[in-house]
Amino acid sequence: MKKFAVFGNPISQSLSPAIHHMFADLTGETIQYEKIEAPIEGFEDTVTNFFADERAVGCNVTVPFKERAFKLSEANCNEEAATAKAVNTLHKVNGCLNGYTTDGMGLVADLLSTTGSLSGKRILLIGAGGATRGVAGPLLRENPESLFIANRTFAKAQAIVSDIANPKFEAITADELVSVEAHIIINCTSASLTGDLPVVSESMFGKCELAYDMVYSSQPTRFMQYAAEKGAAATRDGFGMLVEQAAAAFTIWTGKTPETAGVIQKLRP
Numbered sequence: 001m002k003k004f005a006v007f008g009n010p011i012s013q014s015l016s017p018a019i020h021h022m023f024a025d026l027t028g029e030t031i032q033y034e035k036i037e038a039p040i041e042g043f044e045d046t047v048t049n050f051f052a053d054e055r056a057v058g059c060n061v062t063v064p065f066k067e068r069a070f071k072l073s074e075a076n077c078n079e080e081a082a083t084a085k086a087v088n089t090l091h092k093v094n095g096c097l098n099g100y101t102t103d104g105m106g107l108v109a110d111l112l113s114t115t116g117s118l119s120g121k122r123i124l125l126i127g128a129g130g131a132t133r134g135v136a137g138p139l140l141r142e143n144p145e146s147l148f149i150a151n152r153t154f155a156k157a158q159a160i161v162s163d164i165a166n167p168k169f170e171a172i173t174a175d176e177l178v179s180v181e182a183h184i185i186i187n188c189t190s191a192s193l194t195g196d197l198p199v200v201s202e203s204m205f206g207k208c209e210l211a212y213d214m215v216y217s218s219q220p221t222r223f224m225q226y227a228a229e230k231g232a233a234a235t236r237d238g239f240g241m242l243v244e245q246a247a248a249a250f251t252i253w254t255g256k257t258p259e260t261a262g263v264i265q266k267l268r269p
């Protein structure tokens, strides 16, 4: 039996075991996947003990340990993880830990399942935290017309643009939100968790085909409600992204690609 886990603190809320056990059933894998609440001071030791078991193949890492997981795998991490300086997936290969950030793969897969293609689209990211850093590169690889980023703290948006250095990627101020006429607007902030709106303008949804919130909830988030009221043609929350980023991790670990649509439907809160 292959062993997996998700490490966080707190961790009781995590849906990862349910998601990965469904993936295992769908792909014929026999796995054990557990939640492990690592002590704040002892994350590295807890991970080391987990991987000392020869059956341990991989783990997910969530708040507040993603940056420390990056440190554990810095020498062998994917491009998004290097940009984000954070890792949500570790994979043990020949005794060495490889690190990945799968948020970008997850977001792109969920957007493609909704919109068909991102090619030629003007995409606007709102937010400049770790999640934004992990998704910008994968979005640019989908050949959009342009990718814009706005954030409450403008300097953080500028820093991401500077780090990624792609001519299609530009930081914009709140005053420029309307003029970019974005087709896809993605709220990458945690504002919806507290019922707040991120940096928005009520006129920016005129050309918006999809307003997407990375936060998910049983009800439409404040941002989704606002976008729909102001003219967005469709809205979607981040539950699909959650399942898709887990699927990307599962594929890294097992080489198998699980069917996600049924999992999203079954587990959606």
Ligand code: NDP
Binding pocket: 103, 106, 126, 127, 128, 129, 130, 131, 132, 151, 152, 153, 156, 188, 189, 190, 191, 193, 194, 196, 197, 198, 199, 214, 215, 216, 238, 239, 241, 242, 243, 245
């Ligand atoms: P960070 O803490 O790194 O960044 C938070 C971002 O949100 C910053 O840009 C911050 O702005 C902004 N922000 C926070 N509160 C407000 C507010 N009240 N008004 C305006 N802006 C605000 O978080 P992450 O980037 O790691 O994650 C962002 C969100 O995405 C989280 O809610 C997380 O749960 C979700 N997420 C969802 C995933 C999924 O699979 N569905 C995967 C990954 C993340 P400032 O820079 O000005 O402080």
